[in-house]
Amino acid sequence: MDKGGAERQLVELAKGLASKGHQIEVLVFYGGGELEQCLIDSNIRVYHLGKTARWDVIGFLFKCYQAIRSSNPQVLHSYLVTANTIAALLKPFLSQAQIVWGVRAGNMNLENYDWVARWSYRIESWFSPFADLIICNSESGREYAAAKGFPRKKMVVIPNGIDTTYFKPDPVTRLRGRAVWGISESDFLIGLVARLDPIKGHETFLRAAAKYVKNHSKVRFICVGDGPADYTKQLQQMSLGLGLGNKVIWTGGQRDMVMVYNALDVMTSASYGEGFPNVVGEAMACGIPCVVTAVGDSAQIVAETGKIVAPYDEDAMAAAWTSLDADARQTLGALARVRICKMFSCESLVEKTENLLFRQTSKDWVDLNQKGILQ
Numbered sequence: 001m002d003k004g005g006a007e008r009q010l011v012e013l014a015k016g017l018a019s020k021g022h023q024i025e026v027l028v029f030y031g032g033g034e035l036e037q038c039l040i041d042s043n044i045r046v047y048h049l050g051k052t053a054r055w056d057v058i059g060f061l062f063k064c065y066q067a068i069r070s071s072n073p074q075v076l077h078s079y080l081v082t083a084n085t086i087a088a089l090l091k092p093f094l095s096q097a098q099i100v101w102g103v104r105a106g107n108m109n110l111e112n113y114d115w116v117a118r119w120s121y122r123i124e125s126w127f128s129p130f131a132d133l134i135i136c137n138s139e140s141g142r143e144y145a146a147a148k149g150f151p152r153k154k155m156v157v158i159p160n161g162i163d164t165t166y167f168k169p170d171p172v173t174r175l176r177g178r179a180v181w182g183i184s185e186s187d188f189l190i191g192l193v194a195r196l197d198p199i200k201g202h203e204t205f206l207r208a209a210a211k212y213v214k215n216h217s218k219v220r221f222i223c224v225g226d227g228p229a230d231y232t233k234q235l236q237q238m239s240l241g242l243g244l245g246n247k248v249i250w251t252g253g254q255r256d257m258v259m260v261y262n263a264l265d266v267m268t269s270a271s272y273g274e275g276f277p278n279v280v281g282e283a284m285a286c287g288i289p290c291v292v293t294a295v296g297d298s299a300q301i302v303a304e305t306g307k308i309v310a311p312y313d314e315d316a317m318a319a320a321w322t323s324l325d326a327d328a329r330q331t332l333g334a335l336a337r338v339r340i341c342k343m344f345s346c347e348s349l350v351e352k353t354e355n356l357l358f359r360q361t362s363k364d365w366v367d368l369n370q371k372g373i374l375q
Contacts, residue, residue: 001026001033001046003253005278006104009137009160009349010079011035015042016161016350017357025071027064029083054116065090073097075357077135080104081124088127100357101131103145103155105275125149133356138275138297156356159297160276161349164341167285169333170262177256177263181222181249188219190321191264193257193279194271196227201270201293201311202235208270208317210242216322219247224260226253261286266324271295272311281344284336289329291320301344305336 001007010026015038018024024044028036031048039046047067051060064086068076076094078087079102087099128134128150136142136157146152175185183189190209194200202223209221221244223235232250239248254260261267267283267290274296281301283290290306292298299308307320324332 001028001035001039003034005160006079006102007033007035008278009104010102011038012161012163012346013350013353014039014044016346017354018042018044020350020354022354025073027067029060061086061089065093068094068097075100077357078102081120084131085120085124085127088130091130098132098357099130101128101134103134103136103141103150103275105141105144105273121148128154135353135356136275139300140296141275158349158352158356159344160278160281161346162278162281162285162340162344163346164285164337167258167261167282169287169337170258173256173259174262177259180259181220181251181263183220183263186218188216188265189222189263190219190266190268191222191224191260192268192270193224193260193283194269195225196223196232196235198231199271199273200225201272203238204293204312204314204317205268205270206235206239206242206244206248208314208321209239209244209248211314211318212321213244213247220249221247222249222251222264224251224254257282258286261288264288265329266291266321268317268321269293269298270311270317271298274298276301281340285340287333287337289324289332289336291317291324302336303339305332305339 014024014026025047026039026044027047027049029049029051031050036046049060049063049067068090074097076087076097077100078084084101084103087101091099125148128145131154134145134150134155136145136155137160139157142155142157145155178185178189192200192202192205194202196202205223213219236250261283264283265288267280267288269277269280269290269292271277271293272295276297280290280292280298284302284305290302292302292306292308293311294308295311302308307323309316309320
């Protein structure tokens with residue numbers, strides 16, 4: 001339960017279902033994550049399964065089996081690749097539980113990851129027919145999973161939910177964030193919020209920044225997120241090589257994301273692959289217009305409230321930033337918040353998921369989706 005988009009969505013869903021009177025228990029591989037306390041504060045029981053290392057497999061499977069059997073759940077809802085595979089492996093021993101997978105990724109270039117990650121995705125696709133239902137958080141995620149061999153008839157889409165009471169415009173927080181990073185109110189601040197990972201497109205972002213600064217002096221760029229030390233150093237050296245100097249701020253991971261988003265003038269997602277990028281929805285909820293690459297469901301989330309460019313296209317990205325003058329940012333930012341409140345609220349996430357999880361059979365679930373009730 002460390003910080004992350006999928007982890008935050010799990011917390012919001014668990015809290016929402018618990019508030020509706022359902023008994024929710026969360027099993028975590030490793031205990032002590034930052035978001036764990038959010039569950040405990042909502043009176044949700046959290047079990048530490050005590051995974052000791054990456055290769056702790058057989059003993060860990062037995063711990064999972066014991067914990068799940070003792071809970072005797074009506075529904076076992078797994079999140080992410082490894083948990084999905086484990087849920088499928090345990091299905092023969094859990095005759096009373098419906099197995100529901102959570103698929104959180106869109107198109108991914110697996111060549112950027114080690115052989116264990118690549119094989120994990122292949123194994124997940126092999127076991128996908130054993131799931132009773134597969135919930136994807138994006139249309140692109142469903143198409144990607146179907147192309148990998150997941151059974152399309154078992155897949156439905158429920159978009160992520162954004163807590164719009166937490167993520168909201170806050171002028172005071174904006175000033176505080178800018179003061180922390182030494183940004184004046186007259187500076188145009190463009191941010192990229194993402195882990196430092198090749199799929200997130202930092203290299204395109206930096207090349208676009210180098211083009212933009214040639215004609216705009218009052219601009220700063222900020223990269224918020226952690227990553228491997230070697231890759232972090234590579235990106236920072238690239239930034240210096242492009243002549244960006246102190247124009248780019250590297251903050252590492254941040255706890256106060258409301259402050260981060262409010263401090264920005266424009267949020268950018270430069271990703272090459274996505275499902276439903278939470279950072280885009282969260283920034284929009286704070287009234288910040290977004291420039292996003294046309295990957296995953298980013299374009300559908302932003303729609304007319306921001307700018308959409310092709311992945312890898314630094315010229316288009318720089319041009320999109322140029323088009324967002326102060327008046328455009330104010331207008332689009334207001335529209336962005338309205339769109340998130342209307343289309344992607346936590347209440348919608350919880351209601352749609354509740355409608356699915358407590359149906360009796362996977363056929364009921366798929367029929368419900370095909371009738372358009374979940375769209």
